[in-house]
Structures are given as structure tokens and as C-alpha cells.
Amino acid sequence: MIAKQFIDIKSPLTDEVIGKVPAMSREDVDEIIQRAKNGFKIWRDKPLHERVEYLYKVAELLLEHEVELTSLLIKEVGKDQKSAKSEVVRTADLIKFTADTAKNMHGQNINADSFPGGNKGKFAIIKHVPIGVVLAVSPFNYPVNLAASKIAPALVSGNAVVFKPATQGSLSGSFLAKLFIEVGLPEGVLGIVTGKGSQIGDYIVTHCDINFINFTGSTEVGNHIAKEAKMVPLLMELGGKDAAVVLEDADLDLTASHIVGGAFAYSGQRCTAIKRVIVVNEVADALAEKIKEQMKKLKVGNPVEIEGTLDVVPLINEGSADFVEGLIEEAKIKGAKLLCGGERKGNLITPTLFDYVTTDMRLAWEEPFGPVLPIIRVNSEEEAIQITNASEYGLQASVFTTNMHRAFEVADKLEVGTVQINNKTERGPDHLPFLGVKSSGIGVQGISYSIEAMTRIKSTVINL
Structure with a gap:
């Protein structure tokens, strides 16, 4: 040949x-x-x-x-x-x-x-x-x-x-x-x-x-x-649209740390990246602030210019960056509150956090494969489960709560292949079962x- x-x-x-x-x-x-x-x-x-x-x-x-x-x-x-x-x-x-x-x-x-x-x-x-x-x-x-x-x-x-x-x-x-x-x-x-x-x-x-x-x-x-x-x-x-479901009794410092690590590592270019936060109203303000503070620790840049560990790097190509930018602009137009980020230089998009994202926005449902994270506020655990399961995807989800009995109850109701309790969504170790349902x-x-x-x-x- x-x-x-x-x-x-x-x-x-x-x-x-x-x-x-x-x-x-x-x-x-x-x-x-x-x-x-x-x-x-x-x-x-x-x-x-x-x-x-x-x-x-x-x-x-x-x-x-x-x-x-x-x-x-x-x-x-x-x-x-x-x-x-x-x-x-x-x-x-x-x-x-x-x-x-x-x-x-x-x-x-x-x-x-x-x-x-x-x-x-x-x-x-x-x-x-x-x-x-x-x-x-x-x-x-x-x-x-x-x-x-x-x-x-x-x-x-x-x-x-x-x-x-x-x-x-x-x-x-x-x-x-x-x-x-x-x-x-x-x-x-x-x-x-x-x-x-x-x-x-x-x-x-x-x-x-x-x-x-x-x-x-x-x-x-x-x-x-x-x-x-x-x-x-x-x-x-x-694909996936992995949700982090945060209940009112969650350890918010632990939760914010795992959410940021899960959402932004390798610029979110992972099927198992956390791609939306679904949080009950009682702790939504506090969690949003803690996520924002954790995001300040992220290291952003080009690996050929900066040695060492970087969390957010340029996206794989211009088309990917264009797609993520489109999701960001649509969320702004529809009234989501931009807490940080949203800037673009070439294919590098700064880590971006939106609050008050609603279910009529593309960012609530589409997989960005980029460094943008929406916070969706809900009134109850039941509403959080409903929005999580309404996705066409069913790869993984995280549940954050200090009540293990409650964690298992919620996990059983989520239509995903894997539920992580008090941890970010992730693949591996490689001998564990890894699967998705639905799309x-x-x-x-x-x-x-x-x-x-x-x-x-x-x-x-x-x-x-």
C-alpha cells in the first residue's frame, strides 16, 4: 500500500x-x-x-x-x-x-x-x-x-x-x-x-x-x-451533559473544588466533564461564590509558552472555539448572569461561569466541549432530578450531599450510567465499568x- x-x-x-x-x-x-x-x-x-x-x-x-x-x-x-x-x-x-x-x-x-x-x-x-x-x-x-x-x-x-x-x-x-x-x-x-x-x-x-x-x-x-x-x-x-446535583446539606467547599476540577481540566474537552451545576436555591448563592473563588486558581495558557501544569488550554480547533463562543453569546442574550470569563483569544477561551441559566438556553442542554459552566437553580431535589433526566444524554452525574442515605436515593433515580457521590464525574480507574445510557x-x-x-x-x- x-x-x-x-x-x-x-x-x-x-x-x-x-x-x-x-x-x-x-x-x-x-x-x-x-x-x-x-x-x-x-x-x-x-x-x-x-x-x-x-x-x-x-x-x-x-x-x-x-x-x-x-x-x-x-x-x-x-x-x-x-x-x-x-x-x-x-x-x-x-x-x-x-x-x-x-x-x-x-x-x-x-x-x-x-x-x-x-x-x-x-x-x-x-x-x-x-x-x-x-x-x-x-x-x-x-x-x-x-x-x-x-x-x-x-x-x-x-x-x-x-x-x-x-x-x-x-x-x-x-x-x-x-x-x-x-x-x-x-x-x-x-x-x-x-x-x-x-x-x-x-x-x-x-x-x-x-x-x-x-x-x-x-x-x-x-x-x-x-x-x-x-x-x-x-x-x-x-457524548455527555454530566450534571453536578448539589443539595442543601452539601459540603460546599468540597463541592466547589470538585466541580471546578471536573468542569475545566483540559478545557472541558472530555465527555465526562461536569457540564452543568444543578443546585437547590437554599445554597445557590454560596455555591456560586465558592465556585467563582475556586476558578481564580485555574491556570490558563498555551503549553508551548508556559511550562508546568495548565488547566485551560486552547481548544482543539477554531470550529470548537466558535461553537463554545456561540453558546456563551446566546446565554448572555437570554439573560444568564456572567460571573467570570467569557473572553476569547484565538482558540483560547477563558474559564467561564454563568449563573441563572434557564432551560430555554442551549447551554443548559448542549455539550460544549469547552471551558464554560452553567449554574441552574432549582426549588427542590425532585426538580434537580427532573432536569438531570430530561437530557438526551446519560453518561454520568455527581450528587453532593452529606447524607449517604439520601445520596443513594437520588443516585437510584438518575438516568445515567454512573453516579459519583461527593466527587467530580470522571472516567476510571480503567478497570471499573464505564457506560452511558440514552444518547x-x-x-x-x-x-x-x-x-x-x-x-x-x-x-x-x-x-x-
Whole structure:
């Protein structure tokens, strides 16, 4: 395969070209998928103890390249030094834990005589077997970690993988994938596809030789893939509008600290970022003031100009900044009270806090993927639950209260995949279940859950 065209990858921090990736054609995609099919026939028959050794080697190699990959993440997706390094180290841990987990997952025997009419001479041996060729599609915001969270469980299960990184993030994602290849995976077991989704996206998700799709990205694209893929099984992590529900008995200092950390880290460019605060009126004034004070501690700037830890950095591209700015301007026009921020320089938007946001404003419902946080005041716990559940999304929510009995009652009523009690919404640790309901996803991720998702049960019934 020789690519005839290439895509320039520009840094969101400097607008300079930092690398190129092939703009692959449909013929290129066909070739890579055919190699994966051939590689799968070899890989699925390798003993598990051999497959896990490849993963251990990749984890070691990843740490050896920590400095290089950290630098690339900063340049390509605009992360600060601390966040970029953390992603590399966390990914190495994820890969090692995936290997450990796979070694301790077992099949099952089911005796037929436990069911009325069954006889003692019949029993079923249940195994998890690989599905085939897995299409793994990763997003820009965690191009290493969210690539590995798909690739490692798929490979250790005996599948072959065709990896399609987001165009912005494809240098970092390809760096990781090449480490997998470097440790000696059989030919074709892991293939890398790069190119514009508008040109090859539909072709690859509807390809007759793709057996499973593992996608992280926007709900809009996820819905489109689900329609196009038809009967192909899916595992999807999509958008969110995660709410922090604050009750009148909450520890407001703790609450404000977690809300600010959850809303503004990496400029809010995370599906699990806190994207709205729903607070009862009794403590709304005090909480708003405490959030505002906490926001003064945020470090804002460009990672290529300022060393160290930064919370708010330039957004990934101009279109993202335009979208966030539009939400801010609409909230102003409709009467929301701007408490701080709201300024823009290039793609850098200062951390922005609005109070008195109402449900007729886009900011109450749309996912900004940027550093803007609305406060929605409510009269009761019941109203807070109603507004939280009215969202099309259902990824995570936080509940802040000092009454644990009440916290569990509220948590049970929230229509989300995960509820955090007295903590910010967040992904991880990576072995915990991670899922969304409604428009936030399909299936369950997390190391053991991902392994199970990318295998199928095969039952062999023995008759003695």
C-alpha cells in the first residue's frame, strides 16, 4: 500500500504542521482489512499466555518512549505537560492490567440436570471466543489511552484490529499502534487506517469483513455509525451533559473544588466533564461564590509558552472555539448572569461561569466541549432530578450531599450510567465499568467488560 496523498496535521497551539498521515483510499482500506482477516487466522490460535506477553512488552516499550510521546501529545492535541505524561503512564498501566485480567478470566460448565427434565449425562462447556476483525475508532482528546482501551482488550481476546484514529490525534495514536507492531505481532493483526472520515468513514464501518465496531466520539457520528452498521455489534462511548446535583446539606467547599476540577481540566474537552451545576436555591448563592473563588486558581495558557501544569488550554480547533463562543453569546442574550470569563483569544477561551441559566438556553442542554459552566437553580431535589433526566444524554452525574442515605436515593433515580457521590464525574480507574445510557453510548467498557464485549460465547454440549 502506497498512499498517494497525505494530510497535514497542525498543532492547535501554534498552527504549525507537525507531521503528515496518509489519506488512505478505499482500496487501501480493503488491503488492510484483508491483512487483518489473514492475521486473525493465525492470532486466534495463539495460546493466551503468548498473547499477554505481547501486551507486557508493549507496556514496557511505551514507558521507554514516555518523553517522546508526551511531547507529541502536547503538540498534537494541546495537553499540558502533566496531563500528557499522565496519559502515557496510565495507558501503560491499562495495557498491563488488561494482560493480567485476561489470564484470570475463565469459561464455565453448566450441568443440564439443574433444569427440570435435564439429565446428569448432559452438560455444556462455555467459552469466550474472538469475534474476528475489530474496528477501533478513537477520538482526539485521549488519542493514546482511548486507543489502547480498545486495542489491548481486542488483541488479548484473539481478535485482529483495524485501528482508525481521529485525524487530529492520528500521530499520537499511530505512535502507540506502531509500538504494538514493533513487539512482533503477526503480519496484519493490527492495521492502521488514517484519512478523513468523510471520505472513508462510511466505507469502513459498512465493510463486510468488519465484525465488531468499538467507537468513541460524538453522539452525532455514533448515531450515524449505528444506522450504517446494521447487524454488526457495537461498543460506543458518546457524548455527555454530566450534571453536578448539589443539595442543601452539601459540603460546599468540597463541592466547589470538585466541580471546578471536573468542569475545566483540559478545557472541558472530555465527555465526562461536569457540564452543568444543578443546585437547590437554599445554597445557590454560596455555591456560586465558592465556585467563582475556586476558578481564580485555574491556570490558563498555551503549553508551548508556559511550562508546568495548565488547566485551560486552547481548544482543539477554531470550529470548537466558535461553537463554545456561540453558546456563551446566546446565554448572555437570554439573560444568564456572567460571573467570570467569557473572553476569547484565538482558540483560547477563558474559564467561564454563568449563573441563572434557564432551560430555554442551549447551554443548559448542549455539550460544549469547552471551558464554560452553567449554574441552574432549582426549588427542590425532585426538580434537580427532573432536569438531570430530561437530557438526551446519560453518561454520568455527581450528587453532593452529606447524607449517604439520601445520596443513594437520588443516585437510584438518575438516568445515567454512573453516579459519583461527593466527587467530580470522571472516567476510571480503567478497570471499573464505564457506560452511558440514552444518547451517551452502547455497551459497557472497562478492562474485563471490554474483553467480554469483544468476544462471543460458544457453547459445546456434551452428551454422555
